[in-house]
Amino acid sequence: MVRSKAWILETPFHGIPKEDDFKLLKEDLNDLKDGEVLCEALYLSVDPYMRSLVSLGMLKAGSPMVGDQVAIITESKSRDYPVGTNVIGRLGWRSHTIVSDLTHIKLLPPMDDLPLSLALGPMGMTGMTAYFGLLEILDPKPGETVLVNSGAGAVGSIVGQIAKIKGCRVVACAGSEDKCKWIKEDLGFDVVFNYKTVDLGEALSEAAPDGIECFFDNVAGDFMSTVFPHMKLYGRIACCGTMSTYNAVGPQPSGPHPYMTIVFKQLRLEGFMVRRWWGKWSPAQVEMLQWIKEGKIKYKECLFHGIETMPKGFISLFEGSNFGKVIIKA
Ligand SMILES: NC(=O)C1=CN([C@@H]2O[C@H](COP(=O)(O)OP(=O)(O)OC[C@H]3O[C@@H](n4cnc5c(N)ncnc54)[C@H](OP(=O)(O)O)[C@@H]3O)[C@@H](O)[C@H]2O)C=CC1
Ligand SMILES: C/C=C/C(C)=O
Numbered sequence: 001m002v003r004s005k006a007w008i009l010e011t012p013f014h015g016i017p018k019e020d021d022f023k024l025l026k027e028d029l030n031d032l033k034d035g036e037v038l039c040e041a042l043y044l045s046v047d048p049y050m051r052s053l054v055s056l057g058m059l060k061a062g063s064p065m066v067g068d069q070v071a072i073i074t075e076s077k078s079r080d081y082p083v084g085t086n087v088i089g090r091l092g093w094r095s096h097t098i099v100s101d102l103t104h105i106k107l108l109p110p111m112d113d114l115p116l117s118l119a120l121g122p123m124g125m126t127g128m129t130a131y132f133g134l135l136e137i138l139d140p141k142p143g144e145t146v147l148v149n150s151g152a153g154a155v156g157s158i159v160g161q162i163a164k165i166k167g168c169r170v171v172a173c174a175g176s177e178d179k180c181k182w183i184k185e186d187l188g189f190d191v192v193f194n195y196k197t198v199d200l201g202e203a204l205s206e207a208a209p210d211g212i213e214c215f216f217d218n219v220a221g222d223f224m225s226t227v228f229p230h231m232k233l234y235g236r237i238a239c240c241g242t243m244s245t246y247n248a249v250g251p252q253p254s255g256p257h258p259y260m261t262i263v264f265k266q267l268r269l270e271g272f273m274v275r276r277w278w279g280k281w282s283p284a285q286v287e288m289l290q291w292i293k294e295g296k297i298k299y300k301e302c303l304f305h306g307i308e309t310m311p312k313g314f315i316s317l318f319e320g321s322n323f324g325k326v327i328i329k330a
Helices: 049-055 116-120 125-138 156-165 177-186 200-207 221-230 259-264 274-293 307-319
Strands: 002-009 022-029 037-045 069-076 086-089 096-099 105-107 145-148 169-174 191-194 212-217 231-239 268-271 301-305 325-329
Touching: 002 096, 002 307, 022 307, 037 086, 037 116, 037 307, 049 307, 069 116, 086 116, 116 325, 125 156, 125 212, 125 231, 125 274, 145 156, 156 169, 156 212, 156 274, 169 177, 169 200, 177 191, 191 200, 200 221, 212 221, 221 231, 221 259, 301 307, 307 325
Parallel strands: 145 169, 145 212, 169 191, 212 231, 231 268, 301 325
Antiparallel strands: 002 022, 037 069, 037 096, 037 325, 069 086, 086 105
């Protein structure tokens, strides 16, 4: 008999999530039936979208927490997935899972000798978000200026590095001096500033006096409104996420509404969800693997240890205390 630990949402979040919004349950799992496999989590991902699922009412009190994990098959009644196979799947915040519908898991992408946890970072959902959001939505040309906020984060740090690979000038910001130092000195972004300690409008004027062609936006809100006047004619904006609003409570500020700037500058804004390109993930992962092996893409992980730490890891995303992709090592 295997005992699984599984996190549920006990209380829907109000503002920034708190540790006691979650509850860790223990459950005894049944024996496997034909065709089923037992997955044991090795690495689990926490991501900002999990916060939005609560705001959108898709996760309610008592719901199991959802999310991706890298797991190993420890028992199997399926010929396709023998014991010892490493898989990735949306199995939730839980230590052990019986999987009956095997379409919920798949083999890891080719990883060579990279750590398996990278299948949740640059080789996984956050890396693919950076890859497709930048290359498909913004389609940057050599010499263009690409602005990315949350630039030391799991998505933002990869956006900036791919933009450098493509010959762009990268302007990025982050919320601490350590993060800024990393993306400037180790990742080689061209202009970096701490958005918490500067006047954003002034920093953008200085960083991109001729304007910004491409803006990869992870934050939205006032940040985005401030960027509009700094965009070049026909500028492109990829709306990836809204870190500044996920924990908002009550009526939201109603302005500024820079619609005329959007019109006069003929800007193109496009929201996207990374799964739009699901069918193209495999070749993108091969290219990402190559870049990592060549040292063109560097990454940072922010590791928490033990499934008990999942709420802490999740909350770190909204405090900005994470530095790199937040991964829980089971
Ligand atoms: N559209 C899609 O398909 C996907 C979208 N996303 C989005 O990408 C974005 C980045 O995600 P990810 O890379 O995983 O997370 P990060 O690793 O970037 O971590 C979140 C970071 O956001 C910053 N932050 C937190 N609160 C605020 C705030 N109130 N205002 C501004 N910045 C804040 C902090 O960085 P700092 O210290 O620099 O402030 C924090 O470290 C998110 O918006 C997420 O929702 C992610 C995956 C898929
Ligand atoms: C799949 C993730 C989506 C966001 C908005 O984070």
